[in-house]
Structure formats: C-alpha cells, structure tokens
Amino acid sequence: MQITTERLTTSLKSAGMRMTPQRAAICKALAESEAHPTAAMIYDELRPQFDSLSLATVYNTLEALVKIGVVNALGGAGDGSIHYDADTEPHVNLACISCNKIIDIPSSHVQQLDDEITSTSGYKLLGARVLYYGLCPECQKKQEN
Amino acid sequence: MQITTERLTTSLKSAGMRMTPQRAAICKALAESEAHPTAAMIYDELRPQFDSLSLATVYNTLEALVKIGVVNALGGAGDGSIHYDADTEPHVNLACISCNKIIDIPSSHVQQLDDEITSTSGYKLLGARVLYYGLCPECQKKQEN
DNA sequence: TTCTAAATTTAGAATTATTATAAACAATAA
DNA sequence: TTATTGTTTATAATAATTCTAAATTTAGAA
Numbered sequence: 001m002q003i004t005t006e007r008l009t010t011s012l013k014s015a016g017m018r019m020t021p022q023r024a025a026i027c028k029a030l031a032e033s034e035a036h037p038t039a040a041m042i043y044d045e046l047r048p049q050f051d052s053l054s055l056a057t058v059y060n061t062l063e064a065l066v067k068i069g070v071v072n073a074l075g076g077a078g079d080g081s082i083h084y085d086a087d088t089e090p091h092v093n094l095a096c097i098s099c100n101k102i103i104d105i106p107s108s109h110v111q112q113l114d115d116e117i118t119s120t121s122g123y124k125l126l127g128a129r130v131l132y133y134g135l136c137p138e139c140q141k142k143q144e145n
Numbered sequence: 146m147q148i149t150t151e152r153l154t155t156s157l158k159s160a161g162m163r164m165t166p167q168r169a170a171i172c173k174a175l176a177e178s179e180a181h182p183t184a185a186m187i188y189d190e191l192r193p194q195f196d197s198l199s200l201a202t203v204y205n206t207l208e209a210l211v212k213i214g215v216v217n218a219l220g221g222a223g224d225g226s227i228h229y230d231a232d233t234e235p236h237v238n239l240a241c242i243s244c245n246k247i248i249d250i251p252s253s254h255v256q257q258l259d260d261e262i263t264s265t266s267g268y269k270l271l272g273a274r275v276l277y278y279g280l281c282p283e284c285q286k287k288q289e290n
Numbered sequence: 291t292t293c294t295a296a297a298t299t300t301a302g303a304a305t306t307a308t309t310a311t312a313a314a315c316a317a318t319a320a
Numbered sequence: 321t322t323a324t325t326g327t328t329t330a331t332a333a334t335a336a337t338t339c340t341a342a343a344t345t346t347a348g349a350a
Binding site: 075092094096097105107108109110112113116117120121122123124125126127128129130131132133134135136137140 | 220237239241242250252253254255257258261262265266267268269270271272273274275276277278279280281282285
C-alpha cells in the first residue's frame with residue numbers, strides 16, 4: 001500500500017496539533033522514504049532545507065505519530081536506534097545486522113497471524129512488528145572475504 | 146519447549162569460551178526466567194550471590210549467546226532496553242507498553258510464517274521476533290481511572 | 291602442586307540515543 | 321493589537337550500552 005504524506009499530516013491535525021513547516025516536512029520525509037529511517041536520518045535529510053531544525057522537533061513529531069497509531073516504532077535493527085515505519089499494515093521487516101538496512105518482504109501468512117492475535121490476545125493492541133534479522137546477500141559476500 | 150541451562154552453557158563451551166561461575170549463573174537465570182529479562186534485571190537478580198558482579202560481564206555473556214544464536218535480543222518493549230529470550234523457536238511476544246512486561250502467546254500461524262520467510266528471504270537468517278504491543282488488561286483498567 | 295599464558299572479570303569512564311527544560315518564537319482568536 | 325496557547329530551538333540531563341585498562345581467574349603444562 002502506498003503511504004501518503006496527507007495521511008500523516010491530517011492525522012496530526014485531527015489529533016488537535018497545528019501543522020507547521022517542520023512537521024509537514026517530517027511527515028513527507030517519512031512517507032516517501034523506503035528506508036525505515038531513524039530520527040537522525042530524517043534530521044540529516046531535512047537539515048539543508050531547515051537550517052535551524054532541532055532533533056527534538058523530529059523526535060516530538062515522530063512520538064506524536066506513533067501515539068496516534070499511524071506510524072510504528074521499530075527497534076532492534078542491530079544499531080542502537082529506533083526506526084520508524086509509516087506502513088502500519090501487517091508486514092514483515094527483514095533487517096541486516098551488518099549494514100543495518102531494513103527492507104519489507106511480502107508474506108502470505110502475516111495477515112492471518114495478525115487476525116489471530118487481534119482476536120485472541122485480550123490486549124488493546126497498538127501496533128506490531130514482525131522482524132527477521134540476519135545477513136543480507138551483499139554482506140554475506142563481504143564476510144566471505 | 147523447555148529451555149535448559151545446559152543448552153546455553155554447552156553452547157558457550159563449544160564456541161570455545163570458558164565456563165565461569167558468572168557465566169553459568171547468567172545462563173541459569175536466563176533459562177529459568179519467564180520474564181524476558183533485561184541485562185539489568187539479570188544483574189540485580191545475581192548481585193546477592195556475586196557480590197562483585199559487573200554489568201559488563203552480563204552484557205558480554207548475553208552478547209556471546211546472541212551471536213551464537215541460542216538467545217534472541219528483543220528491543221522495543223516500550224522501555225528503552227533490550228530484553229533477552231532463550232526461546233528461539235518461532236513464537237509471538239506480547240508487550241505491554243505501560244508496565245513493560247512481555248509475555249508469550251501461542252499462535253497457530255507463526256510456524257508457517259517462519260517457514261515462508263526462511264525459504265524465500267535470501268538472507269542468512271540469525272533470528273526473528275514477532276512482537277505485538279499494546280495495553281494489557283490490567284493496565285487498561287488502571288487507565289480508565 | 292606450581293607455573294604460565296591466555297581469557298575473563300571488574301570498576302569506572304566514555305559513548306550515544308533519547309528525553310526534559312526553559313527561553314524565544316509563531317499562530318490563533320478576542 | 322494583545323493575550324494566550326502551542327511550537328521550535330539549543331542545550332542540559334538521563335540512561336542503556338560499550339569501551340578500557342588493570343586485576344583476577346582459568347586451563348593446561350611442567
């Protein structure tokens with residue numbers, strides 16, 4: 001599914017938050033990224049456009065999006081930092097513990113799993129993550145040398 | 146599946162590492178815990194027995210177990226810390242973002258998912274985690290007040 | 291048992307991601 | 321305009337984890 005910037009910005013607005021140039025840019029960067037970026041990655045990407053941007057603003061905006069439920073916070077990619085994912089549909093993340101990239105891979109079973117947990121857990125569910133980790137083909141080759 | 150202390154200690158030995166009282170105690174604490182403990186939790190549990198135990202030793206031992214592949218490192222439980230799980234069979238973790246407890250729940254689909262990813266990813270897989278997060282029944286009640 | 295070399299533990303310092311704080315700034319509404 | 325509230329910013333504080341170097345322990349040989 002294609003994630004739109006508008007989905008994120010309208011979510012913030014309907015949660016009673018004002019739209020600012022910084023927040024709009026953070027939503028856009030996140031929605032258009034394939035890289036499951038960290039706060040620092042978004043900050044670095046936007047810094048050229050917003051000379052005075054603060055990391056705190058990036059964290060605050062991401063935290064708000066997570067709280068609303070339109071963004072998932074993904075830990076455990078091998079680096080010590082949180083990656084953000086604007087795709088909240090059930091899907092599988094595949095992380096390389098060497099280069100720390102995270103990609104999505106399609107799965108025909110993950111939706112059934114999601115239905116099962118949703119109906120049986122007894123929790124008020126706020127999000128999920130399915131993460132597999134290992135060495136990507138490129139890093140496997142590098143390691144052989 | 147029941148996790149045995151021996152599985153962890155023999156793994157360390159066959160990886161060429163020496164067995165020490167500290168390492169044995171860390172393996173035992175992890176194997177016998179239901180709580181998906183953090184390094185700090187293991188440290189606190191063992192401190193009474195090992196007066197001079199260092200957190201660095203706990204981290205080193207856990208890191209070795211993760212590298213060998215007999216323990217999984219689970220991030221993203223809502224606190225900022227890594228939880229460790231000696232059960233490496235595919236299963237679902239359910240985390241409460243309020244009290245930060247992690248429990249296992251049974252699932253009839255997670256094994257199929259695991260087979261699918263293992264055969265299609267192209268990665269050299271080292272571990273996996275399936276995490277759902279939300280509010281446990283107790284914390285839901287507390288939040289209503 | 292004693293000796294030796296290598297591995298391990300330890301205490302504390304360093305690092306790093308994230309959160310908190312308070313002052314400056316911007317936007318909204320009366 | 322003015323008051324009010326929300327937001328951004330720079331910086332300080334916090335906390336989990338890793339690093340470092342010295343002291344200790346281990347396994348095995350003598």
